[in-house]
Amino acid sequence: MSKKDTIAFEDRIVGFPQLGNYGIAIAEIAKLFGKKVILPPPITKRTIELGTKHSPEGVCVPFKYNLGNYIELVEKGANCLIQAGAGCRYGYYGEVQKKILADLGYNVQFITLNRVFDILGVYKKIKSVNPRQNAWSFGKTMVLVISKLWAIDAIEDICRKNIGFEARIGHIEGLFRAFLAELTAASTLGAVMSVKRKYSRLIASVPITKPYRPLRVGVVGEVYILMEPFSNFYLEKTLGKMGVEIHRFVDVTSVIWDSLHWRSYIKRQVKKARPYLTYDLGAHGTSSVAISNHLMKQGFDGIIHIKPFGCLPEINAMPMLNRVSRDYHCPVVYFSFDSQTSENGVKTRLEAFYDMLVFKRKKKRKI
Amino acid sequence: MKKIKCFLGVDIGSISTKAVVIDKNRKIYASSYIWTEANPIQAVKRLLGNIEEQLKGKNIEIIASGTTGSARELIGTILNATIIKNEITAHAIGTLHYHSDVRTILEIGGQDSKIIILDDGVVVDYAMNTLCAAGTGAFLQAQARRLSIPVEEFGEYAIRSQSPVKMAGRCTVFAESDLVHKAQMGYPREDIVAGLCNSIVHNYLNNVGKGKNISSPVVFQGGVSKNIGVAKSFEKILGLPIHIDDIGHLMGAVGIAILAGESDTEKPFSFDIKDINFTTTGIECGGCANNCELICVLREGKFMDAWGNRCPNGIVRAKQRMKELSTKSK
Numbered sequence: 271m272s273k274k275d276t277i278a279f280e281d282r283i284v285g286f287p288q289l290g291n292y293g294i295a296i297a298e299i300a301k302l303f304g305k306k307v308i309l310p311p312p313i314t315k316r317t318i319e320l321g322t323k324h325s326p327e328g329v330c331v332p333f334k335y336n337l338g339n340y341i342e343l344v345e346k347g348a349n350c351l352i353q354a355g356a357g358c359r360y361g362y363y364g365e366v367q368k369k370i371l372a373d374l375g376y377n378v379q380f381i382t383l384n385r386v387f388d389i390l391g392v393y394k395k396i397k398s399v400n401p402r403q404n405a406w407s408f409g410k411t412m413v414l415v416i417s418k419l420w421a422i423d424a425i426e427d428i429c430r431k432n433i434g435f436e437a438r439i440g441h442i443e444g445l446f447r448a449f450l451a452e453l454t455a456a457s458t459l460g461a462v463m464s465v466k467r468k469y470s471r472l473i474a475s476v477p478i479t480k481p482y483r484p485l486r487v488g489v490v491g492e493v494y495i496l497m498e499p500f501s502n503f504y505l506e507k508t509l510g511k512m513g514v515e516i517h518r519f520v521d522v523t524s525v526i527w528d529s530l531h532w533r534s535y536i537k538r539q540v541k542k543a544r545p546y547l548t549y550d551l552g553a554h555g556t557s558s559v560a561i562s563n564h565l566m567k568q569g570f571d572g573i574i575h576i577k578p579f580g581c582l583p584e585i586n587a588m589p590m591l592n593r594v595s596r597d598y599h600c601p602v603v604y605f606s607f608d609s610q611t612s613e614n615g616v617k618t619r620l621e622a623f624y625d626m627l628v629f630k631r632k633k634k635r636k637i
Numbered sequence: 638m639k640k641i642k643c644f645l646g647v648d649i650g651s652i653s654t655k656a657v658v659i660d661k662n663r664k665i666y667a668s669s670y671i672w673t674e675a676n677p678i679q680a681v682k683r684l685l686g687n688i689e690e691q692l693k694g695k696n697i698e699i700i701a702s703g704t705t706g707s708a709r710e711l712i713g714t715i716l717n718a719t720i721i722k723n724e725i726t727a728h729a730i731g732t733l734h735y736h737s738d739v740r741t742i743l744e745i746g747g748q749d750s751k752i753i754i755l756d757d758g759v760v761v762d763y764a765m766n767t768l769c770a771a772g773t774g775a776f777l778q779a780q781a782r783r784l785s786i787p788v789e790e791f792g793e794y795a796i797r798s799q800s801p802v803k804m805a806g807r808c809t810v811f812a813e814s815d816l817v818h819k820a821q822m823g824y825p826r827e828d829i830v831a832g833l834c835n836s837i838v839h840n841y842l843n844n845v846g847k848g849k850n851i852s853s854p855v856v857f858q859g860g861v862s863k864n865i866g867v868a869k870s871f872e873k874i875l876g877l878p879i880h881i882d883d884i885g886h887l888m889g890a891v892g893i894a895i896l897a898g899e900s901d902t903e904k905p906f907s908f909d910i911k912d913i914n915f916t917t918t919g920i921e922c923g924g925c926a927n928n929c930e931l932i933c934v935l936r937e938g939k940f941m942d943a944w945g946n947r948c949p950n951g952i953v954r955a956k957q958r959m960k961e962l963s964t965k966s967k
Contacts, residue, residue: 626726633758
């Protein structure tokens with residue numbers, strides 16, 4: 271680390287890229303990296319414009335979103351940025367973004383947690399930038415962070431499954447916003463748990479008109495696009511509101527949990543994806559196939575596969591998904607997202623997808 | 638005498654705009670096919686003029702209308718349509734009426750191409766081209782201009798060819814440089830045109846049709862289906878007979894007209910719409926940093942609807958802004 275790279279702990283203003291609604295949880299861990307933390311401004315068109323302008327053209331779109339976030343964070347005063355990294359090209363994100371930001375003349379400290387999959391690794395990383403960090407408060411923070419992430423995932427899951435059937439439109443969304451606000455304020459494990467309990471009860475008691483067997487659609491694919499609704503044009507919400515129960519199995523909780531024992535996780539996923547796979551596809555490609563296979567066995571009505579344009583692990587998964595789809599007579603639609611995909615195209619395809627599911631159901635009923 | 642109740646279907650594509658009027662027995666009373674010329678409102682007005690002309694003297698009353706195609710929401714609002722549906726469903730419904738046993742619908746239009754797989758009269762799978770317009774009508778049109786052959790005669794050139802040249806079909810830019818190269822090498826134009834038709838088919842099958850189970854009967858639709866060269870290439874490459882209807886280019890409009898007829902609601906429709914002044918204004922919302930670009934439709938200066946907002950505040954703001962604008966101009 272060169273001298274210019276390091277900023278004293280007291281002067282650090284930490285920023286991290288936006289990811290769905292997880293910002294409030296990630297902020298807790300970011301506090302360990304510096305004195306002050308600023309939340310990333312919500313992703314807007316400007317974010318992606320900035321990101322695209324300064325990114326290599328062919329890079330996958332999460333990189334562009336992240337970079338746009340960083341630039342906006344720096345504009346707001348951040349001087350210490352955090353990036354993680356894992357399996358695929360994501361592993362190079364940190365280094366390349368650090369270089370780009372330096373070339374742009376931003377004087378920031380860039381901390382990468384590349385391939386840090388265990389709690390101890392995170393602790394070591396924090397210790398290296400903040401030697402005064404003690405293990406006890408680190409542990410306490412981690413418990414809080416993970417419980418918050420888990421609470422968000424649990425509540426989001428209930429919302430996804432019910433949003434298309436609420437009697438009063440906007441009811442669940444309103445509750446969800448209130449939940450996020452209360453969760454932000456929660457500062458102990460107990461508080462998080464009680465907020466989570468309260469809202470799962472509240473959302474469960476929202477009057478809904480769900481048929482006995484609603485249309486069920488599974489969403490699989492690349493992690494960032496799955497979790498950041500802006501980047502997928504609110505695909506889940508749009509489809510859900512047409513009257514579909516949306517199921518998603520990849521969220522931050524699952525990603526963290528699985529990366530703690532990645533090897534055995536992949537082994538299990540390959541097993542689940544049999545007979546379509548015998549080897550790992552890299553990143554979450556394997557789980558896309560495994561989850562689809564699993565869902566189709568359960569008789570789901572359709573699968574939506576989403577990925578950034580040019581995402582190799584997910585492209586690897588597509589031929590297998592085609593096979594799965596043919597064998598189970600269950601449609602799979604593919605969406606590729608980039609910085610310029612028009613919203614209309616996504617909407618048209620989703621509408622057609624919904625129509626198709628409805629027609630198929632009607633036919634089944636006739637038989 | 639009692640008036641015959643009819644349904645109007647309008648399909649506003651990127652390149653062409655189509656309309657049909659059918660009755661409940663799906664008999665076509667009037668149809669029209671014109672270029673959109675990037676002005677859907679004007680195109681629809683001209684289209685309605687055509688239709689009205691054709692319906693003159695016939696004792697017909699239109700009780701429901703539907704819109705499909707990429708400008709379906711805009712035109713649907715203007716026409717006060719009974720139903721607004723995506724083009725994939727519309728094409729499937731239209732085709733099923735003429736070929737109840739169809740299993741594969743290949744559709745190549747101006748800007749997009751799609752494949753629809755049906756099983757026993759139900760759509761079971763579909764795909765649409767994702768990011769690029771290669772392998773669509775726009776590509777053929779661009780190449781036709783370069784060869785200075787009218788795009789309508791393209792097919793005839795192609796079937797005269799004995800040995801089509803190989804052409805890169807992946808990307809319009811690559812194909813174009815291939816085309817220039819082959820032309821400068823001295824290949825006859827017939828072979829080049831036939832090569833282009835083959836490259837469209839390869840591109841389509843590799844992009845849209847990838848992994849799809851294409852089985853007979855196959856129906857080929859969309860503007861490009863009028864190109865006999867492409868149809869012949871499809872037959873050769875797929876090894877399956879291809880059906881092409883005379884009204885293949887109108888199928889989306891027929892489908893949406895059928896859907897409009899099947900919906901139980903009746904909305905009166907009048908041809909006066911073509912004399913009403915519709916304007917669209919693009920504004921930037923400004924409600925947050927996202928700055929959604931909103932498109933507002935105004936009927937005689939009065940706000941009708943707006944699109945493009947990513948949150949519910951958009952419409953409210955659009956209404957306000959339009960009011961401000963109109964009071965200012967007064």
